[in-house]
Amino acid sequence: MTSPDHNPSPSPNGSLLSLHGPEFAADPEGVYRRLRAYGPIAPVELSPGVPGMLVTDYQVALEILRDQVRFPRDARRWQQGIPSDCPVLPIMAYRPTCNLTDDPLRSRLREAVTDTLDRVDHNALRTFVERSANRLVGRMSPLGEVDLRTEYALVLPLLVFNELCGCPAELGERMVAAVREVLKWENSEEANMTLGFAVLELMALKRENPGPDLTTWLMDHPAELTDEEVAHQIVMLVGAGSELAQNLIVNTLRLLLSDERFRGGLSGGSLSVEDALDEVLWTDPPLANFGISYPVEPLDFHGVRLPADQPVVISFAAANNDPATRAEDRAGNRAHLSWGIGPHACPAQGQARVIATVAIERLLDGLPDMELAVPAEELTWRPGFIQRALSSLPVRFPPAPGPPQPLPGDPYPPAGPGAVAEPPAGPAAEEAPMPRPPARWWRRLANWWAGDTA
Ligand code: HEM
Structure with a gap:
């Protein structure tokens, strides 16, 4: 050295x-x-x-x-x-x-977050992921060519988080749209506001109608988080969790579609999706x-x-x-640092693995003849030091007959030829009253992603 x-x-x-x-x-x-x-x-x-x-x-x-x-x-x-x-x-x-944050605040928040995540039933999670994956695959299959990042890997974790957080459909769609805007990292004040309001609306809803979901469990945790703290943890979980799960799915799909060892695996060959996931965690960790x-x-x-x-x-x-x-031989070795380690280690490793594995398996089942639409060497990575994230992952496959079906109330209907446009949400949904947060801490939440903590 x-x-x-x-x-x-x-x-x-x-x-x-x-x-x-x-x-x-x-x-x-x-x-x-x-x-x-x-x-x-x-x-x-x-x-x-x-x-x-x-x-x-x-x-x-x-x-x-x-x-x-x-x-x-x-x-x-x-x-x-x-x-x-x-x-x-x-x-x-x-x-x-x-x-x-650092202790003692960190321990209090961490305990609430880990206890809440630990209550997620992995079988229920698997079902959420399968259901969301099937909807998205059904929507893509008539198109013949899509960007898997924007049409699949980006949307799927958000749909899953909506279910985990106990979000009703219309509010969930607004949250998906807002997180997508926020994650463009353009510091859009409007997107920050929409997301913040959606989280507050969700909390107000759960206060009235508690359920078996992350939002209710966080609000009810014995650590007694303030409303402001609950809102911040939810935005962190949904924002960071969905972005990292997206990158894990995309980076693993890239490997599966471009590396001969795994190409064989797609049609029943040697190495599995789990193997590909482990290799990506060593070589291209999302964080x-x-x-x-x-x-x-x-x-x-x-x-x-x-x-x-x-x-x-x-x-x-x-x-x-x-x-x-x-x-040299990393088979079965998971001593990488890609989930972090120590007091800040990722508390959602099991959940993130379930989301990524099921998402990839369902996609490969639904579009078995899929291949990269450009040579792997031409794929480009998004700039920035924090994430390892592809700009796009274009693939093609034999299109299924019939036009693509939009998700109900889908804010991002499929863009391909023959796509059926969904009518805009009705006035009742648009005019639904929204709870107003206390001005002082609302300002901090709204400016969260902008980094303005004044
Ligand atoms: C279900 C999706 C996910 C959720 C909800 C989630 C949640 C979290 C949370 C709450 C923390 C902060 C823990 C703390 O500081 O006490 C964290 C840390 C971390 N997560 Fe995740 N995560 C998810 C997916 C992922 C993925 C896919 C990766 C990459 C493989 C990842 C890698 C990490 C790493 C490396 C840390 C530690 C960062 C540090 O030391 O500052 N997470 N995660």
């Missing part, structure tokens, strides 16, 4: 290596390789003008993820110096959710770089000086492929 003292910058021209832009998206492993030559933790540029330290070493990543004292998560000191239009602020800024902490004092750590109040980012992707610990 090269000492940082002999190599003050990982880049030959002295500038920081960038984790944004098309070059990083096209070849992140090439960037991680150059950073490893610098040491276990290297300085990088997270976004134009925003420096950070990236951890690429597996053992050092473990040490940091387990140490809440030296590596706290609260971003508020850091974000004071960051312009409000900085593109990474929406996802890095402080919010009162279990992933972005590629996160687990962000901010030391409160300057820290000398593994030969590197970590500045106070600056982001230390864990590269789950680089640590998984650390040459010092990388096993």
Whole structure:
């Protein structure tokens, strides 16, 4: 390992290596390789003008993820110096959710979130996923060619979360539409407002009519979360959960459709969907770089000086492929860091696996002759350091007879030839009264994704 003292910058021209832009998206492993030559933790540029330290070493990543004292998560000191239009602020800024807070608040929120997720019945979840998958496959099958990301992987987890949260159909459709807008990361005030109102409406509904769902369980948890805290945890669960589940589905489908070892598996060959999922978790984890902490004092750590109040980012992707610990044969080995580890480890690993596996199996059953519509090398990845996410996954297959059927009240009806348009929602639905939240904390919720915590 090269000492940082002999190599003050990982880049030959002295500038920081960038984790944004098309070059990083096209070849992140090439960037991680150059950073490893610098040491276990290297300085990088997270976004134009925003420096950070990236951890690429597996053992050092473990040490940091387990140490809440030296590596706290609260971003508020850091974000004071960051312009409000900085593109990474929406996802890095402080919010009162279990992933972005420290104890004692973190423990309280985490307990409510994990207890709530633990109550999800995996058989019921499987049924939700199958039902949603069948609807979407039925809608796509007459089209002959679709982008699986936008038409399938993006919508399916949202439909499943609607069911898990106990959302009635019309409100669920508004939530799906709003989360889709928010996840375009364009800081749309309107989308933030729509999503926030939909969550509040859902909470008001569940207060009147409690049910066996995530919303009711969170509101009733003995940790006694405030309404504001409940709303924040729901948006985190639905927003982060659906986006990461989407990427897990898309990245795994790409592997299944492009790699000969798995192509055989599609028609009863050697390797299974579960095998493909495990391989993606090692090589292309949906959450590629996160687990962000901010030391409160300057820290000398593994030969590197970590500045106070600056982001230390864990590269789950680089640590998984650390040459010092990388096993050649990974069959049956799940020691990757792609679910995180320690006090912030993903509490929904089982649920996310069920969603991804069932979604992929149902799709392969429903469209068995599907193939990539472009060569795998031409697929492009979305820019940004946090997620490993394809821009699109175009496929083609022999179309089934008949026009595509829209989902009832579908805000995103199928776009293909012969698609049947759904009439717009009636005035009764549009004019339904919406609960108004308390102004002070509503402002914070509405600005959540914009990173404005003032
Ligand atoms: C059902 C979908 C999912 C839900 C509801 C969910 C929920 C969560 C929550 C609530 C946390 C924060 C835990 C805490 O800080 O106490 C978390 C963390 C995490 N999740 Fe998930 N997750 C989902 C899917 C995924 C997927 C598909 C992946 C990628 C394989 C993933 C990877 C992670 C990682 C790496 C962390 C730790 C991040 C950190 O250390 O800051 N999650 N997840």
